[in-house]
Amino acid sequence: MKRAGFDNIWLPVALLLPQLMIIAIFFYWPAAWALQSSFFLQDPFGFGSTFVGADNYTSLLGNNQYKRIAWFTIVFSVLVTFFSLAIALLLAVKADKVIRGAKTYRTLLMWVYAIAPPVAGFLGILFFDQSTGPMTKFFQSFGWDFKLGVDYNATATAMVIAAVWKQIPVNFIFFLSGLQSIPRSVREAAMIDNRSATGRFWQVTFPLLAPTAFFLLIINITYALFDTFGIIDALMKGEPGNNPMTLVYKVYLDGFRGNDLGGSSAQSVVLMVLVLVLTVFQFRLVERRIHYT
């Protein structure tokens, strides 16, 4: 709050009211409702529900399919985060260095940000097409019988590649702006101290980029968990079958296709806890960052 604040009472209430109402109806009510229904077993035909305590949670944790999906989600998130950060960092370092065409490169490397995930997934379907896809042929040339939608690992690979491709621009934008905020004097001093460009990067530039990288780490994990829904949905062509999927996709599948309200709500609550842990982790990192500087 500002020191020179206004004293009016009704105006701020009126200003806050729309936001608070929307949040109450579309955020707090649903969230509370998810928590509540995760303790009930809903009749699939809508004839009421019975209190089952923590049964939804225990059956979730004992479910081998759920464990498999959780494991895939972890592997998927790690791969997507690692590759999209690494490729974006390399491109940002180069884009920061060149003088000629710097703006053109920046535009070419960031515009994919605007493409919707399911559209990216749709392009993926053509690239990984079973008979004509160029990526399929590429993998087959290594002797891998690559079949999208049939072979679990093939579908998973396609999902990772499409998700990485879609996420490179965001990471690129943040890394580039992080690099450009490093003062000229620091760069020049580093130039005098260390003649090797690689050494300079790891000893000077990279530590200065660490705050951006930490921040992006969280952003990327959140992306891999939630925003990849469209890519995954497109690449499995609406047929979950034996295909790999993330935890968010499973929430959707059980809740909307399987009509398992209690189980889906319990999964939602598990995800909420996961996000809260991530956020706490993020805040602690930010705090530590402040202590150092």
Add this chain to the structure above:
Amino acid sequence: MADTTLETPAVTQHPRRIRWETIGDHVVLILGSLLMMMPPLLALTTASHDAVTIHREGLQLALGDDLGKNFHAAMFEKGGFTQTVDGTLMLMNSFILGIGFAVGKIIISMMAAYAIVYFRLRFATLAFWVIFTTLLLPLEVRILPSYEAIQKLGLTNTYTGLIVPLIASATGTFFFRQFFMSVPEELAEAARIDGAGPWKFFVDILVPLSRTMIAAIFIIMFVFGWNQYLWPTLITTDESFFTLVRGIKQIVLSYTDSQIPEHGQALALAIVAMIPPVVIVVFFQNWFVKGLTESDK
């Protein structure tokens, strides 16, 4: 004459050592640009071929003759299960979602941020926390209960049900709060001394001052709204409310079902779905980058 021939190698040798490294940088950047450009470009070239060619040979590098035909069919031929929706209608719905979401979010979050920053309120801290908790849980996490809430309110297959729940997060409010905090305090004091009330100060001074910020957040929010997929998929079952991005699913489904799938038309529609957000991001790049890197920190 002799002097110049002696000097030339000495002059060019030093720049050449640097130039090899620069060429390497450019090679990496060109490869990176190709990696990002190729898929959408191939989509465009492939969209210019007829269904049989694409079905038999897959993605096409060269331009064919059917570009206009495919785009015309995608935009004006009725499709979907009930044969009531065409590309033009979906394009309009996409604009309604993108612009409605961005404008709604900006208005609501600016008002809330103004109230939190500029007024001495007893419950300001409480309001702050009530609003900012929403940053923690994305819509995807609470998707089923949110859907149930919309259904109970009878808002499925309405623009309200499509747009308003997406606004229920604090990203915009957080962004404007940060910005208002950076506005010099003297401004509000001066306005008060001059006899301007809080509403006049907001409309005549603060809003014009935030123009660049508003533009930046509009771009980000428009792209975010335009690209929504999961929420529109659940809320709109009536095809006349389909957005382009939501319609992609139907395209993919019909694409796998039919004998010779209409790949060309499907790709044309996918390209139409890409153009508006891409154009905005490319043309207003500086605002967009500024908004993105400053709002998320």
